[in-house]
Amino acid sequence: MQREPSIRIVVQAEDFDPGQEEALLHDGDLHIGGSAAFVGRVRADGDDLLALTLEHYPGMTEKSLQALAEQAAERWQLSGVTVIHRIGRLLPGERIVLVLTASAHRQAALTACEFLIDALKTDAPFWKCEERTRGKHWVEAKAGDNNARQRWANHE
Amino acid sequence: MSTLHLRYFARLRERFGRDAEPLGIPAVPYTVADVIALLVARGGIWADELGGPRVFRVAVDQEMAQLDTPVHDGAEVAIFPPVTGG
Numbered sequence: 001m002q003r004e005p006s007i008r009i010v011v012q013a014e015d016f017d018p019g020q021e022e023a024l025l026h027d028g029d030l031h032i033g034g035s036a037a038f039v040g041r042v043r044a045d046g047d048d049l050l051a052l053t054l055e056h057y058p059g060m061t062e063k064s065l066q067a068l069a070e071q072a073a074e075r076w077q078l079s080g081v082t083v084i085h086r087i088g089r090l091l092p093g094e095r096i097v098l099v100l101t102a103s104a105h106r107q108a109a110l111t112a113c114e115f116l117i118d119a120l121k122t123d124a125p126f127w128k129c130e131e132r133t134r135g136k137h138w139v140e141a142k143a144g145d146n147n148a149r150q151r152w153a154n155h156e
Numbered sequence: 157m158s159t160l161h162l163r164y165f166a167r168l169r170e171r172f173g174r175d176a177e178p179l180g181i182p183a184v185p186y187t188v189a190d191v192i193a194l195l196v197a198r199g200g201i202w203a204d205e206l207g208g209p210r211v212f213r214v215a216v217d218q219e220m221a222q223l224d225t226p227v228h229d230g231a232e233v234a235i236f237p238p239v240t241g242g
Contacts, residue, residue, distance in 0.1 A: 040242060054241070055166050057234060060218035085241060097242055117242060125215070125234075126241025127166035138167040141211075141238035 005073035006080040009065045011056060013088040016098055025080045025102050032079045035102040036113035044092035048133040054087045054096070057125035061085070064124045072101065072116050076108040083116065085126065115152050122149040158183045158229035160191065165236035168212065171201050181227070188214050189223040191233055211238055 006025070010016075022035050042052050069081040082100040090096055099116045103109040128139040160179045169175050181194065192214070196207035206212060214221045215234040227233055 056241070057163075057165055057215070057218070057236070060215060060234070063218055121242035122239065123220075124241050125165065125236065125239050127237065128240045129166070138237065139240045141240050145242075 005070075005078050007066065007069045007073065008080075008082040008084075009062055009069060010082075010084040011058075011061050011065075011087060012084065013086060015086070015095055016084045018095075018098055018100070021082050021084065021098060021100055025082050025100055027080075029079055029102075031104055032102045033104045034106050034109055035100055036106070036109040038097070038099040038113050038117045039095055040097035040117070042090050042092050042094050042096055045130075046132070049092055049130060050133065051089050051091050051131040052096070052139075053089045053129045053131065054085075055127045055129065056085075056087050060125050065120065068116060068119050068123060072112045072119075075115075076101075076103060076112040078103045078108060078112055081112070081116070083120070085120070085124070087126075089131075118145075118148040118152060121145045157181070158186070160227060161230070161232045162191075163232060163234040165234065167237050168205060168235055171205055179233075183229070186227050187223065188216065188221050188225045188227060188233070191227060192223070192235075195235075206235070212236065213238055 018037055018039055026032055065083050073081055078101050080102040084098040086096050099113050101109045101112040122145050130137055130139055158181050162179050163176045164172050192206050196203045213236055216225050216227055217232050
């Protein structure tokens with residue numbers, strides 16, 4: 001008997017452990033053939049990036065991530081999805097986001113994982129403020145992120 | 157008279173110098189576009205950010221909205237720059 005997809009959405013300041021999350025997502029479900037993971041980290045963009053501060057819209061953030069996870073779980077018949085996004089001040093090299101998808105077969109997990117990170121970048125209310133040696137400024141949304149998102153809509 | 161709960165995030169929160177405010181609107185059918193027009197009428201940074209070519213997004217009751225999305229008494233209307241998470 002196949003279980004309902006398990007969906008775990010977390011927005012937190014603290015770091016996460018991808019290995020521990022994979023074990024938690026698997027949770028002894030013998031129908032799971034594998035998990036795909038995307039772990040995003042703060043990139044040392046230029047020599048002068050000191051930190052990124054992540055702001056979000058409490059309530060709407062969790063709702064939008066939940067909706068995306070449910071959409072992915074249904075579209076690719078996933079066994080489970082975990083999305084963890086950190087907020088607050090993060091230093092270059094630190095983990096910022098985890099997308100984890102589990103399914104019976106690898107293709108569904110890999111594709112759904114890619115969809116979720118693309119969709120999260122344009123649909124979930126997070127904003128990055130860069131702290132550089134010359135001062136702070138808000139990161140502008142990239143056209144490339146919208147194009148990546150649009151690619152999935154075209155397939156719907 | 158109806159009241160909306162406005163919220164601002166990120167760059168717009170800093171520009172407007174506040175993260176939330178109540179906004180009174182007439183008790184008639186009202187849309188996001190009407191709310192934006194009311195804010196643009198304040199002039200200054202409001203007209204600069206919301207009345208020109210700068211791109212912004214609006215959510216009504218924590219769902220992404222369009223200019224023609226209706227707003228109701230007590231609605232939470234959030235205005236923010238395009239998102240940059242992930």
